[in-house]
Amino acid sequence: MLRMNDSPIRVLLADDHELVRAGFRVILSAQPDFEIVGEARNGREAVDLAAKLHPDVICMDVQMPEINGIDATRMIVADPTADAAVLILTTFDNxxxxxxxxxxxxxxxxxxxxxxxxxxxxIRTLASGDALLSPAVTRRVLQRLTRADRRSAPQPDAATTADLTAREREVLVLVAEGLSNAEIASALFVGEATVKTHVSKILHKLRLRDRIQAIVFAYENAVVVPSSNRG
Incomplete structure (x- = not known):
């Protein structure tokens, strides 16, 4: 479902703690461009409400009863009728x-x-079609990628950067550095729509699902190098 630019961002809250949901509801309801369309007390409800309500963004807790947030995310992403972006609200306990x-x-x-x-x-970032990793989370991703055990990192199907144009490779580097489409457009002095087109072509050529996989791909294939390894 394509959200009109002037329509509110439809948000589904998924957390098994009522007080947490209430806090998020108060925070987000104060924003004029947000609409809370539903609340899920567990992963099963999150999956069902995602298909029923078609939110733009789901704020998803990880540890929930019946179905955990990770499995619920997997089910929602796999469902072609539920096109919401999932924002994981996480700690580093695990x-x-x-x-x-x-x-x-x-x-x-x-x-x-x-x-x-x-x-x-x-939430606004995800609703606009961008992906988001907080700086602290990005550091954890990069730390993981520099370890010997990389089994959890998503792997493309034998794709390489050979088919990327010079501009697409430049955009991939900026994506991997955590820049949004708007920030990339400003850095390259092009329109944001042009950046979105480049990102779409990059994902298609490299057989990647989303920007987060593109970030992982870029570091795994030395398109960019973690700063601790430079020099």
């Missing part, structure tokens, strides 16, 4: 949750101790 959620197809990750402004900005 690093595997982060990488399992990434592999499940989540579009964004945000720490639960983030500010209300950061939460609202993250």
């Amino acid at each position: 690093e595997e949750h982060l990488f399992n959620a990434l592999d499940a197809g989540a579009s964004g990750f945000l720490l639960k101790n983030s500010s209300p402004d950061d939460l609202a900005a993250a």
Whole structure:
């Protein structure tokens, strides 16, 4: 479902703690461009409501009864009728949750101790079609990619950067550095629609699902190198 630019961002809250949902509801309802369309108390309800209500963004807790947030994310992403972007609200108590959620197809990750402004900005980012990794989460991803065990990182199907144009490779580098489409457009002095086209072509050529896989691909294939390994 394509959201009109002037329509509110439809948000589904999924958390088994009523007080947490209430807090998010108060924070987001104060924003004029948000509409809370539903609340799920567990992963099963999140999957069902995603298909029924067609939200733009789902704020998803990881540890929930019946179906956990990671499995619920995987089911929602796999359902062609439920086209919401999933924002995982996470802690670092269990690093595997982060990488399992990434592999499940989540579009964004945000720490639960983030500010209300950061939460609202993250939802807007996902609703605009961008993916989001908070700086702290990005550091964890890059740390994981520099280890010997990379089994949790998504792997493309033998794709290489050989088919990318010079501009597409440049865009891939900026995506991997965590820039949004708007920031890339500003850096390259082009329109945001042009950047979106480049990103779409990059994902297609490299057989990647989303921007987060593109980030992982870029570091795994030395398109960019973690700063600790440079020099």
